[in-house]
Amino acid sequence: MRRHHLYVARTRMGKSTLMRHLVEHKLQEKAAGRDRDAVVVIDPHADLVADILEQVPEQLVSEVRLIDLADERGAVGINLLDASVFTDRDRTADAVVRVARGLWEQWGPRMQSILEQTVKTLHEANSHPATKPEEQYTILDGLKLLTAESFRFEVLTRLRDPYLLQWWANDFGKWRREYRSDALAPVQTRLNYYASSTHARAILGQSRSTVDLRRTILEGGVLLVSTAQGSVGRDVAALVGASLLNLVDSVIREQERLPQHERRGALVVVDEMQTIPGVEFESMLSELGKFGASFVLATQSLAKLDQISPSMRHTLLANVGCLAVFQVAGDDARELIWELNRERVSEEDIVSQPVHHCYV
Template structure:
């Protein structure tokens, strides 16, 4: 039997040996939890550096930016062309991300549902049935119209001439009926009450130069299917300190949704021919919608293998928390607060009380390892530092240049469709 590649993440303090997860067991997903500054980013960096060395394809969604920049420094020369670097703060060569780009008719309702889920999560404080109904019909209408973008929503709701031209081309009878028989009949005052909340939200996106540069482009310049099915390495730098938290969450959610859909399109590929794809998501609670439970439960058969990290359980709603704890194979626990430690207490024997989890030093962990399809008893360890064999700072500029050339568009030539 051929030995499987193993990604090592810690050294066992009990057995004085490296601890890792093989390819088959990574398909059951991995989950890391712990307070800020305890070593979660180093854990990710070490694992991704090994994935690079193995020739694996993966994505990293980084809401802070440092991890994305650090992994670029670990990209060996022979993998420079595999990297797709998305950095919305790069306003000189913005990459196109069109929510309303060309969609097959068979996928249209699924795409619409994903877009609505992203909006619902982003606007949870002001979301209501009326807003959802309006957006559902607006999104479905624009998905039928070539060259629509997120910014087209503004026109659809404010420009009657544009709206009429869209409605005339809509083939879905239910969607068309909404615009012709319901929306058009609202008195002007009521119309304002209905559309204002949406216009305020979309308007905020439109005035954010980072989002406008990307979501305003007609063509999505990144091929998510190619990344997942080829040898792609997708590095997403969402530094919320530069582009804003709302913008980071919207863009990150959109990218995660696209990776999910690309994975699901593998249904036509025999399972044993599907290439493993590893999706690393830091602060994953910011990028997950209500469909996340389905991703975690079904992703394994599509070879979409998740590596998730966040700080504390209170960041997750009850449904997501229960799904994560029930479905991940390998769990890595860094220092955490007493409330979380009490919840995880049931994972340990009496000799490891919750106080151990509260008092861990940086890089110290307790882990439950998935090995050969079975979860082992918890053990303690220290996370490994990244292997620096491929650490070549000189490659960072080359990677950025290649991604700009292949996927970006010069700002002075960018034609935003408004």
């Protein structure tokens, strides 16, 4: 499987079932020693991951890593600013900002600048030799950084980037009290949302990430992620899901310097991709294939893709090697028959398909 897949279907028409069969086949091939690729599954509803877990071959059990955001008792730690995992400061900041822009209704250049400098500052402080892994700052510390002067001074002593130091001194530091309150309010509101959520604190508030995602991918392991949107909320699920996908992107790109025969392939499966804004699916599809990555993406409708990016549907259709069309709405059927065989498949054929049937 070296080509990207796109599955389009109304709810409960069978796209997740097709994904499950594909992943189960991949796992059987790995268990038999015929496949060495990593497998990553991102599931917003938990059912897909639960079904896959029941079918994991015994030989692969030790290679499976499960991240279930709904499990508060054994909550996995995902520090988005963990410098040992998310090693590139600027890529990390860009990823967090992109996710926030996709989730937060209120957005503007001032808000983006504040969030960007906050994330870069905390990440750089985590990279300082004096910062122990268990003492790293998290995205939730952004609140204190913006409001507590003594805490801000402590963090700034660990910065080496003159631009960041200048921004805090000459931009942030010289804002009038009224202007500062007005500028910080929208950022504080969103960070407060994460800080006040028990699920978010349990996951995002741990100083060090408890799963070595980079090692799992590079060693050809299996990573199953249930973002549990119904339990933890849309924002937390999207933030974690997007961050993990951006990490997968980064790890795969790191292999560029390796000879082709040494690169580790990866199958990346994302159900309901429209629920995870802030991910550069377009660049992933067009660029990561040469590093051995293949994506299997699913959505309920093409219109949902437009919410992510105006060019998303066109980029996806241009880069996928396999298109599976289940029962869809009329608007989607009218467009997708051009991707199938218009002379043999009609709009009515598509919109009237029974459950678990599709044109490929």
